[in-house]
Amino acid sequence: MDRLTQAVRQQLGLGRLLPLGGAADGAWITEHAAVGALRRAASAALPGARLGTVRLGLADPATAVPAAVPAPPSALPAGPLRLTADFAATVDEPLPAVAGRLRAALWSAGAETLGLDLDAVDLRATALLDGPEAVGSTEAMTAPERQADAESGAEAGTESGAEAGTESGAEAGTESGAEAGTEDDGSAARVVRAVPGVARLAPVLGGPAHAVRTRDRTDEEPGRHTQVQIAVTEGRCALDVTAAVREAVAVATADGAPGPVTVAVVVTAVDPVGRAAR
Incomplete structure (x- = not known):
C-alpha cells in the first residue's frame, strides 16, 4: 500500500500534461x-x-x-x-x-x-x-x-483518474512480455538517446520501466503507436527536440508495422546544462 500511495502521489505531483505546439505535433510536457x-x-x-x-x-x-x-x-x-x-x-x-x-x-x-x-x-x-x-x-x-x-x-x-486508469491498463495489456521487459534497451530507445537535445530517458508515467512503449493497435484501427518519455536539455527548444524524436522513432518502428505508425512524446523533465545523464 505504501508503494501504491507513493506512486499515486508521484503521478499527481506531475500536474497536467500540457500540449507542446499544436494538434499535429504529438507532444506534451508535464506541468x-x-x-x-x-x-x-x-x-x-x-x-x-x-x-x-x-x-x-x-x-x-x-x-x-x-x-x-x-x-x-x-x-x-x-x-x-x-x-x-x-x-x-x-x-x-x-x-x-x-x-x-x-x-x-x-x-x-x-x-x-x-x-x-x-x-x-x-x-x-x-x-x-x-x-x-x-x-x-x-x-x-x-x-x-x-x-x-x-x-x-x-x-x-482526480478529474481524469478514471480515464487514466482505463487507458493505461488497456495499453499495458496489449504489450507482449518481451516488449515490457526489454523495450528501453531496444532500437527505438537507442534512437531516442541519440537525438540532440535529449538529456536522458525519463519515464514517470505508467511506471519507471517504460520510457519507450510500442504497441500494435487493434484490428479495427490497425497501426503501431509508440509513446516516449524524455528529459530535454535546458536551452534546447523542447518542441523541436520532440519533433526530432518523433521522426526518428517513426523510422525505427516502421518495419513490419500493421498500419500507420504514430509517435507521442512526453517531456517529463528539463535538465539544467551540466546535469549528468542517468
Whole structure:
C-alpha cells in the first residue's frame, strides 16, 4: 500500500500534461517540468523577484482540439494556454515595470524555449520584499509553491483518474512480455538517446520501466503507436527536440508495422546544462 500511495502521489505531483505546439505535433510536457523551467528562467532574468503560485491551463477549453496521435492518459487537448502566476518583488523598481519584465521572461521561456502555445501571461503582485537578501535562493523559497502545485496536480488527477486508469491498463495489456521487459534497451530507445537535445530517458508515467512503449493497435484501427518519455536539455527548444524524436522513432518502428505508425512524446523533465545523464 505504501508503494501504491507513493506512486499515486508521484503521478499527481506531475500536474497536467500540457500540449507542446499544436494538434499535429504529438507532444506534451508535464506541468511540473514546465513550471520548473519557467522558474529558473524568471530567477535568471529578475533576481529581485520571486515567483509564487504558477498555473498553466487551456485558455479556452471550448476551442481545444484532439491531438493527431493517440494522447497519453490525462493529456490536455491542443489549444492556446494561459499562464497565471503570483510574484513578490523588492521596492527597488516599480511593480508595473517588474511585472512587464517578468511577463516577457516567462513568455520567452514558455513560447520560445519550451514551445508552449501561450495565449496570455497573467501576473499578480502579492508581496513586497525588503531587499535582495529577502529573495533567497529559488530552491529555499519554493516549498509552499511545490505544495500548491501538488494540490493542482491532485485536482487534475482526480478529474481524469478514471480515464487514466482505463487507458493505461488497456495499453499495458496489449504489450507482449518481451516488449515490457526489454523495450528501453531496444532500437527505438537507442534512437531516442541519440537525438540532440535529449538529456536522458525519463519515464514517470505508467511506471519507471517504460520510457519507450510500442504497441500494435487493434484490428479495427490497425497501426503501431509508440509513446516516449524524455528529459530535454535546458536551452534546447523542447518542441523541436520532440519533433526530432518523433521522426526518428517513426523510422525505427516502421518495419513490419500493421498500419500507420504514430509517435507521442512526453517531456517529463528539463535538465539544467551540466546535469549528468542517468
